[in-house]
Amino acid sequence: MNRSTTSSGLLGRLLGRPGDRQRGFAEAGVAVTGAALVLGAALGSGVASTVVTMSDGVTWLPDDETGQVVQINPGTGRAERRLQVAGPGSDLAISQRDGRLVVTDGRTGTMTSIDLATLMAGGQRRSDEPARVLVGGGLVYLVTPSTGVVRAVDPLTLQDLGTPHRMATPLADAVVDARGAVWVVTTSGELRSVTWLPEEERFEAGQPRPVRGAGAGTRLLPHERGVTVFAPDGGAVLQVGVGRDLAVAVPDLSGEVLPAATAPTDLAPAGVPGRSAVVMLAGDRILDVGVGALGCERPGRPAVFAGLVYVPCTGAGRVVVLRPDGTRARPDVTVPGGRDPRLLVDDGRLVVHTEDGSRAVVVESDGTTRVVDTGRAGAAVHDPRDAGSAPVAAPPPPQRPDAPVPPPGAPQAPWSGGSPPDPTEPVGPVVPPVAVPPVGAPPVVDPTVDPTVPDPERTDAPRPGTPGAPVTPGTPGETPTGTAPTPGVRPTTTPTPSASPAPAPVAPTGVAAALGEQQTDGLTDVTVTWRASSPRPDAYVVRASVAGLAPVEVGGGTTSAVVRGVDCNTRLTFTVEAVDGGVASAPASSPSVRTGSCVGPLPVASAPTGVTAAAHPDGTVTVSWTAPSSGADSYLVGPVGGSTTTTDGTATSLVLRDVPPGAGVRFVVQAVLGATSAASQPSAAVTVAGVPGAVTALEAFDITTAGERHYLSMRWGAAPDNGSPVSEYVVAYSGGGVSGRFTTGAQSQLVEFSCAGTPLCAQGGTLTVTVTARNGVGEGPGASYGYQVGAYVRPPAEGESVVSWVTYRSPGLNDQEIPAVAQLAPPSWWAEHAGGCTLVVSADRTTTQPIACSATEVYLGSFHGGTTVTVSVRAENVGGRSVTSAAVSERMPNRNEFAYCDLMTRICTDPVSLPGDRDVVVVPIPWVPRLPHGPERPPLAATGVGLLLAAGALHAARRRSTEGAATATPTVPSPTAPEEPAA
Numbered sequence: 002m003n004r005s006t007t008s009s010g011l012l013g014r015l016l017g018r019p020g021d022r023q024r025g026f027a028e029a030g031v032a033v034t035g036a037a038l039v040l041g042a043a044l045g046s047g048v049a050s051t052v053v054t055m056s057d058g059v060t061w062l063p064d065d066e067t068g069q070v071v072q073i074n075p076g077t078g079r080a081e082r083r084l085q086v087a088g089p090g091s092d093l094a095i096s097q098r099d100g101r102l103v104v105t106d107g108r109t110g111t112m113t114s115i116d117l118a119t120l121m122a123g124g125q126r127r128s129d130e131p132a133r134v135l136v137g138g139g140l141v142y143l144v145t146p147s148t149g150v151v152r153a154v155d156p157l158t159l160q161d162l163g164t165p166h167r168m169a170t171p172l173a174d175a176v177v178d179a180r181g182a183v184w185v186v187t188t189s190g191e192l193r194s195v196t197w198l199p200e201e202e203r204f205e206a207g208q209p210r211p212v213r214g215a216g217a218g219t220r221l222l223p224h225e226r227g228v229t230v231f232a233p234d235g236g237a238v239l240q241v242g243v244g245r246d247l248a249v250a251v252p253d254l255s256g257e258v259l260p261a262a263t264a265p266t267d268l269a270p271a272g273v274p275g276r277s278a279v280v281m282l283a284g285d286r287i288l289d290v291g292v293g294a295l296g297c298e299r300p301g302r303p304a305v306f307a308g309l310v311y312v313p314c315t316g317a318g319r320v321v322v323l324r325p326d327g328t329r330a331r332p333d334v335t336v337p338g339g340r341d342p343r344l345l346v347d348d349g350r351l352v353v354h355t356e357d358g359s360r361a362v363v364v365e366s367d368g369t370t371r372v373v374d375t376g377r378a379g380a381a382v383h384d385p386r387d388a389g390s391a392p393v394a395a396p397p398p399p400q401r402p403d404a405p406v407p408p409p410g411a412p413q414a415p416w417s418g419g420s421p422p423d424p425t426e427p428v429g430p431v432v433p434p435v436a437v438p439p440v441g442a443p444p445v446v447d448p449t450v451d452p453t454v455p456d457p458e459r460t461d462a463p464r465p466g467t468p469g470a471p472v473t474p475g476t477p478g479e480t481p482t483g484t485a486p487t488p489g490v491r492p493t494t495t496p497t498p499s500a501s502p503a504p505a506p507v508a509p510t511g512v513a514a515a516l517g518e519q520q521t522d523g524l525t526d527v528t529v530t531w532r533a534s535s536p537r538p539d540a541y542v543v544r545a546s547v548a549g550l551a552p553v554e555v556g557g558g559t560t561s562a563v564v565r566g567v568d569c570n571t572r573l574t575f576t577v578e579a580v581d582g583g584v585a586s587a588p589a590s591s592p593s594v595r596t597g598s599c600v601g602p603l604p605v606a607s608a609p610t611g612v613t614a615a616a617h618p619d620g621t622v623t624v625s626w627t628a629p630s631s632g633a634d635s636y637l638v639g640p641v642g643g644s645t646t647t648t649d650g651t652a653t654s655l656v657l658r659d660v661p662p663g664a665g666v667r668f669v670v671q672a673v674l675g676a677t678s679a680a681s682q683p684s685a686a687v688t689v690a691g692v693p694g695a696v697t698a699l700e701a702f703d704i705t706t707a708g709e710r711h712y713l714s715m716r717w718g719a720a721p722d723n724g725s726p727v728s729e730y731v732v733a734y735s736g737g738g739v740s741g742r743f744t745t746g747a748q749s750q751l752v753e754f755s756c757a758g759t760p761l762c763a764q765g766g767t768l769t770v771t772v773t774a775r776n777g778v779g780e781g782p783g784a785s786y787g788y789q790v791g792a793y794v795r796p797p798a799e800g801e802s803v804v805s806w807v808t809y810r811s812p813g814l815n816d817q818e819i820p821a822v823a824q825l826a827p828p829s830w831w832a833e834h835a836g837g838c839t840l841v842v843s844a845d846r847t848t849t850q851p852i853a854c855s856a857t858e859v860y861l862g863s864f865h866g867g868t869t870v871t872v873s874v875r876a877e878n879v880g881g882r883s884v885t886s887a888a889v890s891e892r893m894p895n896r897n898e899f900a901y902c903d904l905m906t907r908i909c910t911d912p913v914s915l916p917g918d919r920d921v922v923v924v925p926i927p928w929v930p931r932l933p934h935g936p937e938r939p940p941l942a943a944t945g946v947g948l949l950l951a952a953g954a955l956h957a958a959r960r961r962s963t964e965g966a967a968t969a970t971p972t973v974p975s976p977t978a979p980e981e982p983a984a
Contacts, residue, residue: 059072059073059074059075059081059348060072060073060074060075060097060345060347060348060350060352061073061095061097061102062095062345062352062354062361062375063093063094063095063104064083064093064359064375065090065091065092065093065356066089066090066356067083067085067089067565068085068086068087068088068089068090068091068093068106069083069084069085069086069087069382070083070084070086070093070095070104070115071083071375072084073352073361073373073375075347075348075350075352075363075373079373079374080373080374080375082120082382082383083382083383083551084115084120084382084383084384084385085382085383085384085385085554086104086106086113086115086122086385087104087106087108087109087111088554088555088556088559089553089555089562089563090108091106091107091108091109092106092107092108093105093106093107094107094134096134096135096136096141097136097347098136098137101114101117101136101139101141101156102114102115102117103115103134103136103141103156103159105132105133105134107131109127110127110128110129110130110131110132111125111126111127112125112126112127112128112132112134112143112159113125113385114141114156114157114158114159115385116157120383120385121385121386122385122386123156123157123158123159124155124157124158124159124160125159126154126159126160128143128145130145130147130148131145131146131147132144132145133145133146133175135175135176135177135183136177137177137178137179137180137181137223138177138178138179138180138181138182139181140153140156140177140181140197141153141154141155141156141159142154142177142183142197143159144172144175144183144185146171146172146173146174146175147171147172148167148171149167149168149169149170149171149172149185149187150165150166150167150168151165151166151167151168151175151183151185151195151204152165152166153165153197153204162197162199162202163197163201163202163203163204164202164203164204165204166195166204166206168185168187169187170187170188170189170191171187171188172185172186172187172188173186173187173188173215173216173217173218173219173220174186174219174220174221175221176221176222176223176228177223178223178224178225178226178227178228178242179223179224179225179226179263180225180226181196181197182194182195182196182226182242183195183196183197184221184223184227184228184241184242186212186215186219186221186230188216188217189215189216190211190212190213190214190215190216190219190232190235191209191210191211191212192209192210192211192212192215192228192230192241193206193207193208193209193210194206194207194242195207210241212230212232212235212237212239213235213237214232214234214235214236214237215230215232215234215235216232216234216235217234218232218233218234218256218257218258219231219232219233219234220258220259220260220271221260222260222261222263222264222269222271223262223263224243224263224264224265224266224269225265225266226242226243226244227240227241227242227243227244227266228240228241228242228243229243229260229264229266229269229282231254231258231260231271231280232254233254233255233256233257233258233273236250236251236252236253236254236255237249237250237251237254238251238254238280238282238287240266240269240282243266244266247282247285249282249287251280251287251289253276253278253289254273254280255273255275255276256273256274256275256276257273257274257275258271258272258273258280259271259272259273259274259300259301259302259303260272260302261302261303261304261305262302262304262346263305263346264305265305267283267284268281268282268283268305268308268310268325269281269282270282270303270305270310270312271303272300272301272302272303272312272313273300274299274300274301274315276291276293277291277292277293277297277298277299277300278290278291278292278293278300279292279300279303279310279312279323279327281310281323281325281327283325283326283327288326288327290323290327292312292314292321292323293659294659295321295329295644295659296314296317296319296321296333296644296646296658296659297312297314297317297319297321298314298316298317299314299315299316299317300312300313300314300315300321301313301314301315301341301342301343301344302344303344304344304345304346304351305346306346306351306364306366307351307366307367307368308325309322309323309324309325309330309331310322310323310324310325311323311334311344311351311353311364313341313342313343313344313353314333314342315341315342316341317646317647318335318336318338318339318340318341318342318647319333319334319335319336319342319644319645320333320334320336320342320344320353321333321644322334322368331368332642332643332644333643333644333645334353334362334364334370335362335637335645336353336355336362337355337359337360337361337362337372338355338359338360339635339647340355340356341355341356342354342355343355343356349366350363350364350365350366351363351364352364352373354375359374359375360372360373360374360375361373361375382551382552503582503583503584504584505584505585505586505587506534506536506538506579506580506581506582506584506585506586507534507535507536507579507586508534508577508578508579508586508587508588508589509531509532509533509534509541509560509577509578509579509586509589510531510532510589511530511531511532512529512530512531512575512576512577512589512590512591513529513530513531513591513592514527514528514529514530514574514575514591514592514594515527515528515529515530515594516594516596516597519569519596519597521604521634521674521675522675522676523568523569523597523599523600524565524566524567524568524569525566525567525569525596525597526563526564526565526566526567527563527564527567527575527594527596528561528562528563529543529553529561529562529563529564529575529577529591530560530561531560531561531577531589532560533560534579534586536581537557537558538557538579538580538581538586539556539557539580539581539582540554540555540556540557540579540580541554541555541556541557541559541562541577541578541579541580542554542577542578542580542585543555543562543564543575543576543577544575544576544578544588545564545567545573545574545575546573546574546575546576547567547571547573550564550566550567554580557579557581567596568596568599569596569597569598569599569600570595570596570597570598570599571595571596572593572594572595573593573594573595574590574591574592574593574594575590575591576588576589576590576591577589577591604631604632604674604675604677605631605674605677605679606629606631606633606672606673606674606675606677606678606679607629607630607631607672607679608629608672608679608680608681608682609626609627609628609629609633609636609670609671609672609679609681610626610627610629610681610682611625611626611627612624612625612626612668612669612670612681612682612683612684613625613626613684613685614666614667614668614684614685614687615687616666616687616688616689616690616724617690617777618690618724618725618726618776618777618778619690619725619777619778620658620659620660620662620689620690620691620692620725620777620778620779621656621657621658621660622656622657622660622666622668622687622689623654623655623656623657624638624654624655624656624657624668624670624684625653625654626653626654626670626681627653628653628672629672629679631672631674631679632650632674633650633672633673633674634650634673634674634675635647635648635649635650635673636648636649636650636652636655636670636671636672636673637670637671637673637678638655638657638668638669638670638671639657639668639669640660640661640666640667640668640669641666641667641668641669641683643660643661645671650672650673650674660689661689661691662689662690662691662692662723662724662778663688663689663691664686664688665686665688666686666687666688666689667683667684667685667686667687668683668684669681669682669683669684688724689724690723690724690725690776690777690778691723691724691725691778692723692776692778692779692780692781692782693720693721693722693723693725693727693774693775693776693778693780693781694720694721694723694774694781694782695720695774695781695782695783695784696717696718696719696720696730696748696772696773696774696784697717697718697719697720697784698716698717698718699715699716699717699718699770699772699784699785699786700715700716700717700786701713701714701715701770701786701788702714702715702716704788708793708795708796709755709756709757709762709793710753710754710755711753711754711755711756711768711788711790712751712752712753713751713752713753713770713788714749714751714752715732715749715750715751715752715770715772715786716748716749716750717730717748717749717772717784718748719748720774720781722774722776723776723778723781725776725777725778726776726777727774727775727776728746728775728776728777729744729745729746729775730744730745730746730747730748730750730772730773730774730775731743731744731772731773731774731775731780732744732745732750732752732770732771732772733770733771733773733783734752734754734768734769734770734771735768735769736761736766736767736768736769736790737756737759737760737761737762737764737765737766737767737768737790738756738759738760738761739754739755739756739759739761739768741754750772752770754768756790756793761790762790762792762793763792763793764792765789765790765791765792765793766789766790767787767788767789767790768787768788768790769785769786769787769788770785770786770787770788771783771784771785771786772784772785772786794830794833795830796830796834796876796879796880796884797830797831797834797876797879797884797886798884799884799885800885800886800887801828801831801886801887802826802828802886802887803825803826803827803828803831803873803874803886803887804823804824804825804826804872804873804874804886804887804888804889805824805825805826805889806823806824806889806891807821807822807823807824807861807870807871807872807889807890807891808821808822808823808824808891809821809822809891809893809894810822811899812863812896812899814900814901814902814909815901815902815903815904816863817865817896817901818863818864818865818866818896819863819864819865819866819893819894819896819899820860820861820862820863821860821861821862821863821864821870821891821893822858822859822860822861823840823842823858823859823861823872823889824857824858825856825857825858825859825874826857827854827855827856827857827874831854831874831876831886832854832855833854833855834854834876834879836876836877836878836879837851837854837876837877837878838851838852838853838854838856838874838875838876838877839851839852839874839875839877840852840859840861840872840874840875841872841873841874841875841885841888842861842862842870842871842872843870843871843872844864844868844869844870844871845864845865845868848862849875852874854876859872864893865893865896866893866894866895866896866897866898867892867893867894867895868892868893869890869891869892869893870890870891870892870893871888871889871890872888872889872890873885873886873887873888873889874886897910897912897913898912898913899912900912
């Protein structure tokens with residue numbers, strides 16, 4: 002059976018209608034406690050502690066300065082109690098939802114769960130690496146982003162449940178939606194959901210969803226179901242798992258992003274402090290709201306409440322309220338003391354609190370506000386680790402005048418974490434205390450005990466009426482009935498008898514008290530110092546000798562503590578006890594000190610007078626006033642009904658910037674003195690200058706193009722100056738990789754640009770021209786004009802290379818002319834030319850023939866040997882004319898360089914012999930050689946005669962061969978026209 006569901010239905014019937022909720026809390030509390038006891042008896046221990054899973058009508062806030070969490074009731078505006086969960090100066094983060102409360106101290110890495118049924122510490126654990134606690138869907142998760150580990154933990158003990166889920170890479174962010182699904186995004190851009198399966202005690206991981214451009218700066222905003230992803234690394238906003246998947250490019254989304262803790266899917270805001278902006282996904286639109294113009298230079302983490310977006314302004318001490326369309330909805334919420342605001346939506350209200358935790362502002366759904374005192378001075382402080390102790394802030398019991406006072410250094414009863422015992426009460430048997438872990442330390446776990454297995458040999462079970470037996474709640478020193486012990490953790494509330502008490506630690510020495518400056522409300526903070534004990538204890542506890550001041554506990558390595566809020570004209574002393582292993586030392590006392598005198602009623606602020614306002618052309622306004630007779634700690638200055646700016650109490654004038662422009666604006670100065678304030682009468686009305694309006698009638702009245710160059714003649718109407726003369730106009734254009742910017746004092750401008758080598762020319766697109774007016778305040782809104790640019794195709798140009806080369810082919814055996822071809826390599830713009838192309842061939846004469854502009858090889862014809870052939874390509878209809886490529890020439894070889902057979906004479910010749918060549922004939926004529934002289938004459942003569950005879954024999958043989966060929970029928974190859982290559 003699901004106990005949480007059962008208990009929720011029971012509580013719903015007990016509480017009745019929502020309107021009866023406050024009246025029924027007492028009855029509901031009694032009924033819940035009774036039901037818890039019955040279920041605890043029937044189902045086993047632990048039910049009484051886990052049954053409370055409803056909204057309790059209260060809100061928990063951190064107080065870092067005191068190390069406490071404070072419970073306030075927004076309905077009554079009162080602080081009800083405080084829990085001391087850490088030491089002073091801590092860094093507390095609260096995870097509260099579905100009746101769960103887990104407090105994390107970022108300084109020590111300690112996490113403490115609070116059982117809201119008993120307000121006791123249910124469990125504690127410590128992480129050596131930064132960890133995050135997620136509460137949602139009735140479940141609690143522990144996430145360590147640096148190692149990418151997600152753990153499901155028990156809501157009370159914080160012990161691991163089942164097997165953790167481990168990611169392969171570190172996490173950029175992790176959140177939990179209202180249904181309990183954990184969403185994680187890694188630094189490498191992988192988004193996935195992780196769902197805990199209680200029956201199987203394991204996680205089920207969803208399919209990974211890559212987020213393009215996501216990185217270490219990516220942040221998640223959870224919804225009822227699914228998340229919104231803000232990815233400043235890639236300039237995108239996405240929604241995943243909400244029932245629709247949405248992705249929107251936001252190029253200006255960059256730097257640190259602070260999304261709301263939770264929000265509806267149709268209104269998802271995030272602060273971008275680096276740009277003084279808030280980015281909101283409103284429906285299907287992305288709004289980029291420049292809150293810097295509203296006086297919010299560093300927006301923090303916003304919150305969505307009652308359909309509006311509340312934006313905390315770091316450093317400004319206020320909260321800006323926006324509508325879903327990005328306009329201002331209400332006057333700003335001013336934070337007490339001008340501290341940095343933090344926002345928390347809980348139980349149908351918005352709570353604005355600060356890091357000092359002293360005061361908070363509760364905002365109702367109708368926009369009304371009220372200040373809540375978080376009860377530093379008056380609320381009871383409880384120790385959530387000690388179920389038997391009285392409230393730590395409770396005054397000590399009164400002492401009888403005749404009661405003996407133990408001398409300094411006398412033995413003291415062991416300290417158990419509560420108020421010191423009454424020395425007038427009878428002293429019973431000395432019972433050693435159980436070790437109570439100091440604030441921030443992990444719980445004490447017995448490693449030899451299995452918390453899930455009962456010990457059948459145990460003989461020391463408590464008996465009724467003995468220490469440790471269940472008793473009626475409310476008796477000091479006893480554990481409330483129904484409180485479930487933490488598995489594996491030794492009880493910290495019931496003493497267990499043992500053979501000998503633990504030794505008391507060494508008391509500190511040299512205790513001294515130093516008064517701080519008296520505050521305007523008459524209270525004084527006191528700094529208590531001492532010399533450390535040796536060996537070092539677990540903690541020190543500082544107590545005051547007067548009632549109403551809560552003890553202060555600090556770590557064992559500290560030798561000072563601040564006791565806050567001591568009344569005026571009070572003499573008191575302070576004691577310091579060293580605590581080690583749950584045992585306290587003898588108290589060491591300081592000399593007495595007396596706070597300052599009470600000077601009568603607290604001062605009340607009076608109103609400043611003589612308020613004047615002077616508006617300037619740059620949009621600033623100087624507000625001056627006369628200081629009130631009461632003086633002031635600070636002043637709040639601003640327009641009537643608008644946001645205010647804080648200045649020092651010594652100032653009598655202030656220059657306001659970012660004031661909303663307009664006529665008839667009046668200003669008010671509010672003096673703040675202590676907890677009181679008084680507002681002046683409004684100043685005389687002034688006109689606050691603003692940025693210019695938009696120009697009118699923007700148009701391009703003349704457009705000229707020359708290839709890849711474009712010329713736009715722009716003109717526009719004058720922009721309204723809004724109280725400050727227009728000094729110039731800014732003309733900017735961009736699109737498709739082309740951009741530029743001009744400034745002019747005229748109302749026209751020639752925009753000239755080239756798109757060569759850009760996507761705008763290659764693919765076409767829109768060039769946007771924006772004109773913005775500028776005055777002494779700044780630039781106004783821009784007016785835009787869209788110029789459509791078609792994809793540019795480069796036309797053929799004169800003299801470009803198209804013909805690669807010209808060559809010849811071997812002629813046929815009976816052909817008298819030599820064929821020739823040309824190889825073409827047209828550039829892409831020639832090949833794509835749609836106007837047509839012509840081949841121009843010049844030899845003995847010039848011929849032309851149409852060809853495809855993309856042709857690569859062309860047959861030129863046949864030419865006589867020795868003729869020079871020149872080839873070019875002409876592109877037709879290029880801007881109304883023709884352009885011719887570069888020409889390429891080649892000389893044809895002589896015909897006698899190839900074999901040839903004459904069909905008429907039936908004579909075939911080898912190369913280098915053509916018809917008409919004369920035959921070689923040897924003519925015998927009388928000839929007497931001139932013989933050389935000397936002994937070489939006979940050999941030379943013999944050689945010469947031999948050569949002549951050989952030549953005659955060869956000639957006679959050739960003649961006989963020729964005459965035989967002429968008488969026979971010659972075999973002549975048929976003439977073949979050379980193939981014309983394909984175009």
